[in-house]
Amino acid sequence: MPKGYKGMKLIRAPEDLVSRLSEASNREGKSFIDFVTQALEQALRAHRMNRSLKEIVDFYKLIMMQKEAGLIIVPSETLNRLIEMLYPEKKEVLHEIWFDSGVLYGKYLAAKIKDEDPIVKLEEILKVIGWNLKEVEFKRMDGGSISFKCVSFTLPLEDTVLLMKFIEGVMNSLGYKPVKQDYLRGMIEMEFKRGDV
């Protein structure tokens, strides 16, 4: 071990990454050793959380994508109460608002997602946006159709219908129309086909 490296160990790493790390530490005005130390500390922190750093960075990117798409974070109880209060008299208006919001969101996805399948991304997003969905699955079927299923044990019936309208709006922007729609409280099953049906 060279002088000045007491209490340190040498670890092998890919040369290109070490160079990029060195550039990053210079940009931040930190010493390279401090930069490496912080990175390893965070890797250990992620490990204690039972997550890989990749999962955490992916999650962060997905959340920031929601912010960019015009989503906000609100208390679910308030949202549920609002829906409960308005639904009996404003059902059709609410359906329309949810569908339109889905259309806008779908347009954002279509414009944003270039190198990935937007349907796969949508599935990932629905899993993290906190609608208490325990199961979310889009499946590509033979003949080009797509099936969608989601399950929640806590989603009220009105919210289930509205979520279905939102998904319909998103899929509409991605070029798919529903050919089958079925729901129960907390459960949605849909099938979509491309283009005008």
Added chain:
Amino acid sequence: MNDSSGKSVKRKMLAAREDLADKISEIAKRKGTLYDFINETLQEVIRADALGLSLREIIDERGIIKMAKDSGFIFVPERLWYDLIEMAHQHLGRELENLWYENGRWYGRYYGDIEVLKKNLKRIIWDISELDIYSEGDMLIVKCISSKYSRACSMLFGKFLEGAMNSLGYSLVEGDISRSVINLKFKLMKDC
């Protein structure tokens, strides 16, 4: 030297603090090789750097969002939320204010501390541009600005903040709420 995919990769030695290197090495042994673990770690540092953040900031942010999700916050399209509020406010003004107030009380109790509440609200309420809570003499001042808030939204968020501060032991002594701007003054309740 080849990486796990068989591709030839030049390697370099990296000096790391001994205690950290030992812990990392222990974890890496369970998952694969130390080299792969270090490789993944460095790649994520670089990804984070490209986002303009450090890994620490990203992990902190994840913690805040996870805490919010665990406590019942969900994501909705902003336009949809504002439409709902405007529609509901016309019909259920007072009832709606009570709903926000009670919700604020719940979150005040949940976060349990003014600083924690402020830090979390700043990170998760994306549609506010400014939220400040500070002491001025024996008063606690709460200021919030959101260019996106209508008068109804401002009134309701004001009620949320009032509820949160109440459950943290403060009572409202003065409030000035207009479109986009909320100014509230609180005093510590005597029995707290």
